[in-house]
Amino acid sequence: MGAERRVVFDLIHVVQGSARLSQALIRDKRIDTLFLLAASQTRDKDSLSDDGVERVIRELRPSFDWVICDSPAGIERGASLAMRHADLAVVVANPEVSSVRDSDRIIGLLDSTTDKAKRGEQMEKYLLLTRYDQIRAERGEMLCVDDVLEILCIPLLGIIPESKDVLHASNMGFPVTLNNPTSAPARAYNDAARRLQGEQVPLVVPSDRATLFSKLLGRRAA
């Protein structure tokens, strides 16, 4: 997110009580209402306690519309800490065997180990399928959306097309939605966010590919 130079205190400081939450929250320079709370860059994530994370999330809840816990990839303690107190979960998967397999296990954990599950409530879960290549999926070279949905059996929140723009934005310390808002992945992320907020947005895979018609027009204009 490009805030690495501005981190003084992080989540572990707050959990261990060596900093207040307000000291550790970093206001994003691009979006006024967005604050970041960094996970530790250097220290072992094992020093996070479950009670500590719960306290921080409880403190954040009244001040924000959304508290997004970015879970570490895979099925480790960090992931279970991040999901424990969630109201809903967005499972992010690539159309690859290992990723879909891990997602299946995470969905199992969401339904069994989270606070909400332990209270006997149903955890709301959505799938965000990233790095998707429509053409390769159509050719049978990549798991298609239906394959993944059939296996994971959770509602689809969005499909993010594979794009060079994502790595480029990440290299620059920007989310792709801000770095190149008109790019296909940015539009797909924006649509997914609107669906998460309850808006009805038709599910299509945005594409950067110019149609033959627009190519012809572009050439004529140039």
Next chain:
Amino acid sequence: MKFVDLFGRQRSATTAHHRLQVLLMHERCAGGNPDLIPILREDILAAINKHVAVDPDKVRLKIDRGEMVSLLEIDIEIPTPLKHPLERGATAVHFR
């Protein structure tokens, strides 16, 4: 590039799909959430093994999950005893 390579690559999504089904069937079973299908599979294999020795490598399974029904296909290759020195072969048992 050989034609076979091209063909193989085209179908890799199907292979991935089947690999996932097999992986998850075992994991879902191990994760304390036993599904009926893996239990059935074990029972069927055990029943056949009582009478005929089956090489586990010669067992291919495939699952199609639908909304209303799931389809379990088990292909088991059972070696046939030699009748004639030149006549070697195997019987394929197909359950569906």
